[in-house]
Every structure is written in C-alpha cells, then in structure tokens.
Amino acid sequence: MSFGEWERLPPDPDPVADLGYSPGKWTVRETNRGGRRHVVFACDDEAERDRESFIIATGAAVEDLVDRR
Structure with missing residues (x-):
C-alpha cells in the first residue's frame, strides 16, 4: 500500500x-502463574501455527473491544 493510499483510508x-x-x-x-493473570492467544490453523504465531499478554493489557469502541 502506498503512502497516498494509506492517507486516503478512513x-x-x-x-x-x-x-x-x-x-x-x-x-x-x-x-494464572505466580499470582499474575496472563492471556494466551494461539492460532487455530495448524498449517499456520509455528513458534511465532501466538500472543502472550498480561491480563491488564487485554481489553474487550466491545467495551472500547
């Protein structure tokens, strides 16, 4: 995507x-490890799952997008 195309996006x-x-x-x-809540997001597609296709976040970093609109 060019810079101009990017600039025209909403x-x-x-x-x-x-x-x-x-x-x-x-x-x-x-x-819940060591008294701290963590959330792990893992790709469901086994063909695309590798050592880098997941996200680990602290519970405080995860927010429901419905609440944040």
Missing part, C-alpha cells in the same frame, strides 16, 4: 475491506 479502517486482512481463528486461554 480514520478507523475496516481490517478486511480497507486493509485486505483475512481474519483468522484464535484460541484464547487464560492462565
């Missing part, structure tokens, strides 16, 4: 229609 672009992303399916697991 302020809150649609990830699929405007940016061309393909939504994936992720499994969400919550853990």
Whole structure:
C-alpha cells in the first residue's frame, strides 16, 4: 500500500475491506502463574501455527473491544 493510499483510508479502517486482512481463528486461554493473570492467544490453523504465531499478554493489557469502541 502506498503512502497516498494509506492517507486516503478512513480514520478507523475496516481490517478486511480497507486493509485486505483475512481474519483468522484464535484460541484464547487464560492462565494464572505466580499470582499474575496472563492471556494466551494461539492460532487455530495448524498449517499456520509455528513458534511465532501466538500472543502472550498480561491480563491488564487485554481489553474487550466491545467495551472500547
């Protein structure tokens, strides 16, 4: 995407229609280690799952997007 194309996007672009992303399916697991809550997001597609296709975040860093709109 060129800079000009980027500049023409709406302020809150649609990830699929405007940016061309393909939504994936992720499994969400919550853990509690050492008294701290962590959330792990892992890719459901085994063909795309590798050592880098997951996200680990502290519980405080995860927010429900419905509440943040």
